[in-house]
Amino acid sequence: MASREHLSRYGRYAGGPDPLAPPVDLADALDAIAEDVMAGYSPRRALREYLRRGGARRPGLDELAGRIQERRQELLGRHRLDGTLEEVRKLLEQAVLNERKQLARDVAMDDTDRALREMQLENLPPSTAAAVNELASYDWQSIEAREAYERIKDLLGRELLDQRFAGMKQALEGATEEDREAVEAMLRDLNGLLDKHRRGEDTDGDFAEFMARHGGFFPENPQSVDELVDALAKRAAAAQRLMQSMSPEQREELMRLSAQAFGSPGLMSGLEALDANLQALRPGEDWSGSERFQGQEGLGLGDGTGVLQDLAELDALAEQLSQSYNGSTLDDLDLDALARQLGRDAAVSARTLAEIERAMHDGGYLRRGADGDLRLSPQAMRRLGKSLLRDTARQLSGRTGSRDTRAAGAAGEPSGSSRAWQFGDAEPWDVTRTITNAITRTAAGGGNPAAGLHLDVADIEVAETEARTRAAVVLLVDVSFSMAVQGRWVPMKRTALALHHLVSTRFRGDRLQLVSFGLRARSMDIGELTALPADREQGTNLHHGLLLAGRFFRQHRSLQPVLLVVTDGEPTAHLLADGEPWFSWPPDSETIGATVAELDRLGRAGTQVTFFRLGDDPGLERFVAAMARRIGGRVVAPDAGELGAAVVGEYLRSHFRGPGDDADWLG
Known part of the structure; x- marks a missing residue:
């Protein structure tokens, strides 16, 4: 038996950051920051707000600052001098x-x-x-x-x-x-x-x-x-x-x-x-x-001086946690002092927040735009879009009579690429890639592939397919102020992100254009739409949005035109001959006539049109129902929280069903 002198002792690691700690998971932070950006915050402010409130299982700066103040009051309330x-x-x-x-x-x-x-x-x-x-x-x-x-x-x-x-x-x-x-x-x-x-x-x-x-x-x-x-x-x-x-x-x-x-x-x-x-x-x-000091526990001169040092240290920590001074970053936090005052767990939480702040900048999720301000990077958009699409697919799969969002077998044509198999995939296996993966894994593990192979789930790859119907898709989103007031602003942006990610990763042969319409309409990329603030602007210029959609369809004549319109109000504005918008409430006949005429032109071009009506405004309900009947389109009236699933479902329907087919693919 080993002597007592040679027995090992183990304790809590105290030499700095835990070398065995898992890497910081940015998914929670990115989702929260993007949610605030979509609500109208700048990325810089959204990051600050996330750091202030923390994550689901991690205290933020405000909670740590509150504990600092509690510690300060506890010292003053316990002692006398x-x-x-x-x-x-x-x-x-x-x-x-x-x-x-x-x-x-x-x-x-x-x-x-x-x-x-x-x-x-x-x-x-x-x-x-x-x-x-x-x-x-x-x-x-x-x-x-x-x-x-x-x-x-x-x-x-x-x-x-x-x-x-x-x-x-x-x-x-x-x-x-x-x-x-x-x-x-x-x-x-x-x-x-x-x-x-x-x-x-x-x-x-x-x-x-x-x-x-x-x-x-x-x-x-x-x-x-x-x-x-x-x-x-x-x-x-x-x-x-x-x-x-x-x-x-x-x-x-x-x-x-x-x-x-x-x-x-x-x-x-x-x-x-x-x-x-x-x-x-x-x-x-x-x-x-x-x-x-207002307490009952008497302090000697030395101990009292120590308490005054603690109070000064607490004040310095409170300032560091406030992050209110120029050039402040979480790297300024004195983690040793925080551990002394609030314990090691508080220091670990603060270090994690600092790592998140650093990773958001250094990891490419935030980048500085031409105007010098921070923006969500394309990498952040892809990661966020993937997360939102996953949520949307989960909503779709939970619908009665629904089907999976993946295109499989005869429903699509091989795209020439493959990907790892996921639960629920029905695409044909890419046999060559699957066997190659098994051989590589066996050889890397010291085995002999010639002695026989055992397939693992991780080896399987499936052939990606593209739907036979290639589409030019325009997502028209209402950005009038009522969308923000009624809590539909963020769901609208989440929908656009999910659809954008689906098209850019799974239906690369399609072309997607995002168009916002308020008093005017404007084509924009996903980054612009995500960062779009909610301005107090009156006007729902669907007419201008339809004009931009028609221009996009004409640029892609070989593709099936698909128009998806998200709105919560009747048209109240249209473009005049000189290009200036005209606004009127209640909607006047000239606005309605211009909007209907442009919609008719799109219908004659074979455009598949779906209106997503948000809210229960009777005037809007009558208008979109009449327009859908007029051009053989559809009306979907989802709750704001189900908007993403409804739009993605209709987009997929445009691939798997032809124009005029009235079968309810979504059940």
Whole structure:
């Protein structure tokens, strides 16, 4: 059996980011950011909003900032600052009580001397500091009383040093006179080094010599004078804020008591010189602030200074988490400080958010446009479109009487490419690619392909097919302000993204044009449509949209024209002869006539037309029903959440069914 000395011990990894942690999953972030972009946010703001609210299983900056404020309030609500004064008062009471007992027991003492001593003890000032100072020259008769009084001086010295040098109170407990002299020597040398540094006369050798002599006082192990000054200045500034957070009476008491620290006035003069040096070297520290403590747990000077440092650290973290200053990024976050204040899990969450921010920029999901602003990149669009199409396919497959969205077998012609088999695929296998994959996998695993092959699901590839009917598709989307007001803005954009991804990846022989229509109509790419803000613009110019659709169809005469119209209102605008839009509410006959005439032209050209009516406006319902009957088109009235499935389903129907076939493919 291995000896105990050779047994391994395992614990939580604490050397930085976990090397075994899974890579950051950007899918959740990208979906959330894109959703906000489609709602009208800029990509920059959408990224900021995501970082602020976090993901489904990850706290965001706002939650972390809230926990920072809770931690701050908890510190202020738990503590009070008179811990040292209270401890001194108790030691003084103990010393006086023991002295009185000794005077009562000492029968050999002269009565006059006893009376004078008792009178002095009886008439001590009510101020603790004044009483301690008055007893500085008292000749104690009780050994216990003298020890209690000496502990007051020792306590004050250790507390005053602990204010400037964290941990000194514990380190000097039970210190000898030699230890105290070493502290005073360190203070003299430190002030000498800082004086030279202020004048720019110090050298690396001066710092090295100082650390060689006094490095034991500095467990932080600073590597330069500046690192030493930074650490000391933060602590000294916190000590100043601590004193300013006390009541005037408490401050006065401590100032009067400080003369008794270690029984050495030289200690206070050394600390005062240190404070002056540090304040001159680091004037940017907060030397004048204060806090309001309201708790019941008394703090000594050293511990109180530590709490003031914690409060300053919490304030710095709150500013970093706010990300409200110019040039701010999550790389600014002090993760070590966050772990100290809120725990390791909070630091891991913040690091993950920083990695998401970095990956969105460096991973190609956001790119800077010609106007200098950030935009979703084509890579982000593809990834988002794939996700939306997957959701749409899931909705389609859940419909009664529906069929899968993939084209298979005789319904399509081979495109010459193949892809990995997915559950539900009905396309013919690409046998050559499938067998090649099996051979490669077997050989890579050390097996002998000549001895026989065993197919794995991962080996299977299917031949991609294209529908025999190639189409020129125009998706006309209403961008009037009512779409945004009624909560249809984002579903409309999600629909366009899903359809765009389907056409660009599975029906590459088709041509798709996206056209928005408000007061005017405009052809745009998917990136423009995704980022389109919801303007408060009146007008539903379907007439202009149909004109642009007709132009696109004429450019692709060899393809089957398919028109998909998404709208939530009757036409209220049309183009005049001079190209300017005319708006009228209620719709006038000229607008309706121009729209109907253009729709008739598309119908005569054999265009398959489907209207997607959103909402239950009676006027719109009558209009689209009449138009569909007029040109042999269809009307679908989906809920906003089902718009994507309805549009994609109709698009697929245009491939698998010819014009005039009234079979309800979607069930």
